[in-house]
Amino acid sequence: xxxxxxxxxxxxxxxxxxxxxxxxxxxxxxxxxxxxxxxxxxxxxxxxxxxxxxxxxxxxxxxxxxxxxxxxxxxxxxxxxxxxxxxxxxxxxxxxxxxxxxxxxxxxxxxxxxxxxxxxxxxxxxxxxxxxxxxxxxxxxxxxxxxxxxxxxxxxxxxxxxxxxxxxxxxxxxxxxxxxxxxxxxxxxxxxxxxxxxxxxxxxxxxxxxxxxxx
Numbered sequence: 001x002x003x004x005x006x007x008x009x010x011x012x013x014x015x016x017x018x019x020x021x022x023x024x025x026x027x028x029x030x031x032x033x034x035x036x037x038x039x040x041x042x043x044x045x046x047x048x049x050x051x052x053x054x055x056x057x058x059x060x061x062x063x064x065x066x067x068x069x070x071x072x073x074x075x076x077x078x079x080x081x082x083x084x085x086x087x088x089x090x091x092x093x094x095x096x097x098x099x100x101x102x103x104x105x106x107x108x109x110x111x112x113x114x115x116x117x118x119x120x121x122x123x124x125x126x127x128x129x130x131x132x133x134x135x136x137x138x139x140x141x142x143x144x145x146x147x148x149x150x151x152x153x154x155x156x157x158x159x160x161x162x163x164x165x166x167x168x169x170x171x172x173x174x175x176x177x178x179x180x181x182x183x184x185x186x187x188x189x190x191x192x193x194x195x196x197x198x199x200x201x202x203x204x205x206x207x208x209x210x211x212x213x214x215x
Contacts, residue, residue, distance in 0.1 A: 005077050007046060009058050009085045016043075020059040027177065032142040032151035034134060037179075047075045052179040053101065053130050060126070061099060063087035068097035070106045073130070094125075102129045107161045113174055121171040129178045131156060 010016035023035045037055050045051045061067060067088045069078065082088055091097050094112035107129070116124035137156035143149075155178060168174070 005080045006084055007044065007077070007081055008042070009081075010055075011042060013058075016055075017059045020055045024056065024059065024177065028175075029146055031144065031146050032153050046078045046081055048073050048103075049078055049101065050130055050179065050181040053128055056128055056177060056179065057082060057088075057101070058085060060128075061086040061088040063089070065098040066091045066096055068092075068094050068100040070100070070102045072103045072105055073101050097125050099126050099128065102127055104129075104131060104157070107157065110164055110174065111167065115168050115172040115174055118169075118171065121173065124172065124174055126175040126177070129176055131178055131180050134178060134180050 020037055023037055027033065027035050037052050043051050043055055045054055049057075061082065063086075065086075065088050067082065068091050079090060083090075088099075094100065095114055097113065100106075100113060110127070113125040113127065114123065116122060133156055135154045137154045139152050139154055140162065142151045142153060165173075
């Protein structure tokens with residue numbers, strides 16, 4: 001591993017990691033809501049991994065969380081930085097992963113990722129899914145724990161993706177964090193209604209428990 005391969009993590013590792021982790025907890029408590037990760041504006045992505053994805057990795061991964069990397073994100077630089085900053089091991093088989101970094105290209109078949117068991121649903125894999133946008137898809141209506149009545153999202157995902165949830169029987173399922181790539185500095189894309197992305201912002205993430213909770 002060369003020094004040139006390693007990139008900076010958070011400027012304030014403890015404080016920034018805690019803040020991003022609290023944001024992730026809010027997303028867990030309120031599925032279908034979007035949250036801005038704007039704590040460390042100097043954080044940059046690694047190759048194809050967006051800054052928001054890198055921030056989540058720095059906050060969620062450690063030496064006890066085996067990680068599976070999608071081919072489109074899997075680079076020597078990413079492996080070196082996650083190994084150095086997080087200490088996480090990498091696995092070649094999806095069923096061995098506690099976390100997985102995915103792009104839209106891997107969402108056609110999620111059957112090999114562990115969905116937990118009836119006794120230990122918390123042992124399921126958590127997916128960190130990088131999308132080009134969080135708002136340019138068809139409307140989906142979300143119901144379930146953490147949602148008072150109903151929420152709707154417009155994630156750019158196919159019907160085939162949503163139909164896979166029927167393979168998981170409650171309480172089994174996959175936890176999914178969605179985040180989008182960083183906009184160009186001149187971009188005017190919205191991160192949530194009536195709000196534009198700030199320059200240098202780490203964008204947004206939302207989360208769901210991936211089982212039969214939508215209609």
